[in-house]
Amino acid sequence: MDDPPARPPARPPSTGAPGVGAPATGAPEVAVVGAGLVGCLLACFLARRGHAVTLYERRPDPREAGAGRSRSINLAISERGIDALRRVGLDETVLKAALPMPGRMMHAPDGTLSFQPYSADGRRAINSISRSALNRTLLDAVDAFPGVRLRFRHRLTTLDPETGRMEFDTPGGPAAAVAPVIIGADGAGSAVRARLQTRPGFNLHQEYLDYGYKELTIPARAGDFALDPGALHIWPRGRSMMIALPNPDRSFTCTLFWPERELAELDTPAKVERAFAENYPDAHALIPDLAADYALNPIGHLVTVRCEPWTVLGRAAVVGLIGDAAHAIVPFYGQGANCGFEDCVELDRCLAETGDDYAAALLLYENRRKGNTDTIARLALDNFVEMRDKVASRAFLARKRAEHLLERALPGRYASRYELISFSTVPYAEVERRVTRQRRWAAVAALAAAGMSAWAGATLRNRLRPEEPGPPGRGRSRTGRRPRAERR
Numbered sequence: 001m002d003d004p005p006a007r008p009p010a011r012p013p014s015t016g017a018p019g020v021g022a023p024a025t026g027a028p029e030v031a032v033v034g035a036g037l038v039g040c041l042l043a044c045f046l047a048r049r050g051h052a053v054t055l056y057e058r059r060p061d062p063r064e065a066g067a068g069r070s071r072s073i074n075l076a077i078s079e080r081g082i083d084a085l086r087r088v089g090l091d092e093t094v095l096k097a098a099l100p101m102p103g104r105m106m107h108a109p110d111g112t113l114s115f116q117p118y119s120a121d122g123r124r125a126i127n128s129i130s131r132s133a134l135n136r137t138l139l140d141a142v143d144a145f146p147g148v149r150l151r152f153r154h155r156l157t158t159l160d161p162e163t164g165r166m167e168f169d170t171p172g173g174p175a176a177a178v179a180p181v182i183i184g185a186d187g188a189g190s191a192v193r194a195r196l197q198t199r200p201g202f203n204l205h206q207e208y209l210d211y212g213y214k215e216l217t218i219p220a221r222a223g224d225f226a227l228d229p230g231a232l233h234i235w236p237r238g239r240s241m242m243i244a245l246p247n248p249d250r251s252f253t254c255t256l257f258w259p260e261r262e263l264a265e266l267d268t269p270a271k272v273e274r275a276f277a278e279n280y281p282d283a284h285a286l287i288p289d290l291a292a293d294y295a296l297n298p299i300g301h302l303v304t305v306r307c308e309p310w311t312v313l314g315r316a317a318v319v320g321l322i323g324d325a326a327h328a329i330v331p332f333y334g335q336g337a338n339c340g341f342e343d344c345v346e347l348d349r350c351l352a353e354t355g356d357d358y359a360a361a362l363l364l365y366e367n368r369r370k371g372n373t374d375t376i377a378r379l380a381l382d383n384f385v386e387m388r389d390k391v392a393s394r395a396f397l398a399r400k401r402a403e404h405l406l407e408r409a410l411p412g413r414y415a416s417r418y419e420l421i422s423f424s425t426v427p428y429a430e431v432e433r434r435v436t437r438q439r440r441w442a443a444v445a446a447l448a449a450a451g452m453s454a455w456a457g458a459t460l461r462n463r464l465r466p467e468e469p470g471p472p473g474r475g476r477s478r479t480g481r482r483p484r485a486e487r488r
C-alpha cells in the first residue's frame, strides 16, 4: 500500500541537493516522522510557513476514545519552551493547564522541609505540565492547519535518504511514501537516525547512565494536594533521589532515580516498602498503593545521544533530525523538551533566512544548534550530581544565596546559570561563556575585596598598636607619626 504524496514533487533544488529546494510556486512537501512533542510543534511551524506536512506516528491518535489516558506523567516547561509555544500562539492554552513551581522543596530524611526559590525575586517559575495533555494540545493545533496530514499507526521501518522513500508498518500492512524532505522527530531511539547511521561519516555516541527510573503516583488526599503544589519536590539521598511534580488532578508524579542494580534488587513488595520507609518516610506515608504501583510501572532508562551530521543530502531528498532524535539528554535540567522546542524555532528562523531552501536551512540549523545541544547535554549530566547530592549541602545553599544576592545587586549584569538556562533564551553555549566570565569577574572581585580587607586590617592594627618609644633623639613612632604628646 503506497500513501499518495501530500503534494506534487517539489521543484529542482537551489542548494545542490536534487529535488530539495523550495518550489517557485507551491510549498515544499515535508514528511515529519514522530508526532510527539517536537514533531507536532515542528509541524505547526512548517504549516504556518504554508508548507505541506505529513506527520507519521507509530502510535494511535491519543485523542481517540480508548487510546488510554492512563497515569499522569508530567514534565517541566520553562522559558525556552514557552517562547517556542508563544510563537505559534499556544503559550496561553498550554500554561492555563500548567502548575507553576517557583522553587524546589527539599525533603530531608527526618521529614524536615526547606524551600529554595529558583529566582532571586522568588517569582519566576518552571511549569509542571501533563505530557499527554501537551501532546493532545499540539495535535489539535496541528489538525487546525489545512496543509497538515496526520498518519497514525504508521511505524517507520526503513527509509532511503537518496530517494526519500519511506516504508511503514501499519495495521493494514506495509505502506510506503516518498518525500523530498524528511525530518526525524521520532525520539531517542529514532528509526530515521538508525537509517542515517548506516552511512559512512555518520558518528553516533550513546551513553547510558547506570541509573534507571520509575514513575509512581502520590494521589490526592481528601480531594487536595498531599504536598505543596507550588514546588518541585526533591528527596536528595546522595547516591539516589526522588522528585515529584504536581498534576492538575491534585496528584503528584514521583520519579525515582536509583542505580539500575539497586532498582533490580527491589523485586518483592516487602523490599519496596522497606526501601521507601528507610529513604523517603514522609512520601511513603502518602503512597497507599506503593507496591502495586511499583510493580505496574516499568523501569525507564536514561540515555544521552550525540550524533552528527543531523542533515544528510541525498540525490533526491534531504533528511534531517530534530529533538531527541538528534540529541537526547538526561532529564536533570528539565530541558529535553524545552531544547527540542527551541530547535523548531531555530529551524523556522533558518528557513526564513534561506528562502525555504530545506537543504541550506537544515545545514544552517545544525551548525547553530549542535554546540548548544552538546552544552545542555553536559549540564544535564552535571546537574544529576547537584540534585541528588549537593542541593542539601550547606555549601550549595550558601552559593545559591550568594548568587541571588548578586542577581539582586546587579540586575541584568549578573545572572546564575540556572536563571539563564531556565528563564531566558540565551543560547546554551553562550550561557556557559557568560557564567565563566561572571565567575572570573566574581573571583577577581573577591580577591580585590580580600586584598582591601587585608590592607584595611593591617592599617587598623597598626593604628591600634600601643605606641613604642622612638629611637633616641627621634620624635616619631613606627607609624611615622609623632607621639601623641608631641602633637599636642
Ligand SMILES: Cc1cc2nc3c(=O)[nH]c(=O)nc-3n(C[C@H](O)[C@H](O)[C@H](O)COP(=O)(O)OP(=O)(O)OC[C@H]3O[C@@H](n4cnc5c(N)ncnc54)[C@H](O)[C@@H]3O)c2cc1C
Pocket: 033, 034, 035, 036, 037, 038, 039, 056, 057, 058, 059, 074, 075, 076, 077, 154, 155, 156, 157, 185, 186, 187, 188, 189, 190, 191, 213, 255, 300, 322, 323, 324, 325, 331, 333, 334, 335, 336, 337, 338, 339, 340
Ligand atoms: C523521566 C523523564 C523526565 C523528563 N522531564 C522533562 C522535563 O521536565 N522537561 C523537559 O523539557 N524535558 C523532560 N524530559 C525530556 C522530554 O521528555 C523529551 O526531550 C521530549 O519528549 C522529546 O520530544 P521528541 O518529540 O523529540 O521525542 P518523543 O517525545 O520521544 O516523541 C517521539 C515520537 O515519535 C514516535 N516514533 C518513534 N519511533 C517511530 C517510528 N519508527 N515511526 C513513527 N513514529 C515513531 C513516538 O511514538 C513518539 O510519539 C524528560 C524525559 C524523561 C525520560
